Amino acid sequence: MTSGAEVLRAEDWDQWYSVLELAFGGVPEAPEERELYQRLTEPERSLAVWDGSEVVGTAGAFSFRVTVPGGRPVAAAGVTMVGVAPTHRRQGILTSMMRRQLDDVRARGEALAVLTASEPGIYGRFGYGIATMKVSAEIDTAQVRLTVPEGTDEVRLRRVDPREALKVCEEVYARQVAGRPGMLVRAPGWEELGLLDPPGGREGGSPLQCVLAERDGEVVGYIRYQTRPTWGLGGPDGTVVVRDLEASGPAEYAALLRYLCGIDLMRTVRLGNRPVDDAWQHLVSDLRRCVPRVRDELQVRLVEVGAALQQRSYRAPLDVVLEVSDAFCPWNEGRWRLSADGEGAACERTEAEPDLALSVRELGAAYLGGVSLSGLAAAGRVRELRPGALAQTSTAFGSDVAPWLPHGF
Known part of the structure; x- marks a missing residue:
């Protein structure tokens, strides 16, 4: 017989997280990723459902601040790590965890809860609504030209080690947060997420790379990306996989995008998560050849x-x-x-x-x-x-x- 949702004990984290991995397909995460999420987990905000000595349900929350319209960062529970063991589905475990969690969020005085869903149809019955979308694209650099704004040539680009540039990149990111609803104020520790680069997840690509954009000696933008070189019958056919792109203005943004589109031996620039009004759509000569695709992302729940x-x-x-x-x-x-x-x-x-x-x-x-x-x-x-x-x-x-x-x- 299963227990109700209980607060996670720190010493049970390994078993708890292994059940989450099982619920998401059973493939263990890379040690680097697992270690990071263990550091980021807030045990006092994490829930476990037990069947005897076995964890069969998991749910957690991060203490976030999320930008809302007007630029104000407000407290929000970042609902995360929700899973139910395959042997215990359809027994009300998810509902019991959502009930306990929202009661706890309310007791903490947080008016909002937010989450991303592996299956978007799950959380509507608990009051969550899809509030943000993201656009992805694959820019065919052999067919698509860029028209860049005035001042782009004045931006200096410099290749750096991603870790050594972490502090200045975070400063650029922090300046962007107030300008767009839905962005997260990154608490200490969360900056490490952008550096995760387990070799087993590179799919034949390079280690993570980083380029800074500078103007008058100040860092005004950055990109993190990976190159995946391949060759076809017609020659080089590589892909640039963009992880992060942040810039303080139009010229800085355009300079970084132009750099990505001009890397030797690469034919495709893959943007995986950009705002639906992102500037690249207005810089390319042929939007259709960029194959834009829109997908749901953040869900929001008004707790109060x-x-x-x-x-x-x-x-x-x-x-x-x-x-x-x-x-x-x-x-x-x-x-x-x-x-x-x-x-x-x-x-x-x-x-x-x-x-x-x-x-x-x-x-x-x-x-x-x-x-x-x-x-x-x-x-x-x-x-x-x-x-x-x-x-x-x-x-x-x-x-x-x-x-x-x-x-x-």
Whole structure:
């Protein structure tokens, strides 16, 4: 008989993590990756379900700060490492862990929980909504030309050891965080994620490489990437696999992209995770030859509706009453009056007649400004109860830039 979800003891971490590996296909992770995640794990925020002496369910949370519209970093539980042993599926283990976890998040005073899902259909029933997307591409450098902005030639590029450049790269990253919703403020230890480079995961490619962009002696951008040289009947046909690309401005970004597209013996530049409004799409001569693909990424759950809606800013003045349904966290159920202006936002309980009706899942999807409430209404997931309220609220919830999660967790 299984136990309820219990807080993980640090000495049980190896068994706990091995069950997670089993749930994700049974292939052990590289020692370097396993060691890093052991250091990053917060045992007091991690849950285990036991069947006797055997762990059969795992779930955890990281203590993150996530940028919301307006540039403010707010506390959020980064839900992670969720798995159930194949022998114990369909026994309510996942639901019990989600119940315990959201209760714990609420008790800690965090208004948000966020996650990335291996299967996106799982978490909607627990109130999570897909809030960010990512675009990937494969730029055919033999067929695609770049048009770069003025000042690109003034940017100096310098190849460096990735670890030796870690501090300056983190400084560049930190300057970008406030400008885009969904980005994570990297706490100590998380900078190591960008350096993970186990030899067994290189797929015939080079070790991780790093190039800095500099202007007037200051580091203003960086790329981390790997080259995978191959040859076909027509000659060299290699691929550049881009891990990270961060830049402080258009010229710096273009200089780094131009460098990637000009590496000898490489024909394809593979971008695996970029914002849907990323600049490369406007620099290439032929977007179709870059084969862009869009996929869901970060899911958001409002644990405390009132507090969460007060933490972000809004693009336009707003005074709207929301009728919110939330079967899994019933403390959020009911009517909330959201008022916002240039000075801030307030969200409080009300008995006034509602203007919009929606579930907490739709609020999570729209929270970072990348998913339109009007689009959700077109799918029947938001109901307009006062004429004009939908357009007004949808506009106010929007973001000038697309939200984006730069890396998983």
